[in-house]
Amino acid sequence: MPVVTGAAQLEGKNQGIGFALDLTARKHVEQALRQSEAYLAEAQRLTHTGSWAYNYVRGEYTYCSDEQFRLYGLDPGRGRLPELEETVSLYHPEDRERMLDLSDR
Numbered sequence: 001m002p003v004v005t006g007a008a009q010l011e012g013k014n015q016g017i018g019f020a021l022d023l024t025a026r027k028h029v030e031q032a033l034r035q036s037e038a039y040l041a042e043a044q045r046l047t048h049t050g051s052w053a054y055n056y057v058r059g060e061y062t063y064c065s066d067e068q069f070r071l072y073g074l075d076p077g078r079g080r081l082p083e084l085e086e087t088v089s090l091y092h093p094e095d096r097e098r099m100l101d102l103s104d105r
Contacts, residue, residue, distance in 0.1 A: 044066075045067050048067070050066075050067040050069070051067075052065065052068050060083075061084070061087075062081070064081050072086075072087055
């Protein structure tokens with residue numbers, strides 16, 4: 001939790017209020033999160049597994065790991081998430097209808 005310290009000086013014409021916010025703990029947590037994400041990405045790369053999140057209400061992917069892009073045969077740096085139809089087209093033809101049914105199109 002950030003630590004807030006403050007001071008006030010209210011004398012005559014010169015009035016002021018100041019504060020300082022110590023974000024050290026937050027920076028440590030952010031650094032740990034980045035390290036954890038890097039470990040996960042490396043584990044996925046080494047095991048050829050990926051992860052993704054799909055919002056069924058909006059009908060779109062909200063996340064795809066770099067390794068998932070590669071498993072789909074897509075460039076992770078392309079700047080956009082895949083469309084459902086795009087990924088379903090990569091499935092075996094006999095599995096496509098079942099996958100679309102699972103996604104509630």
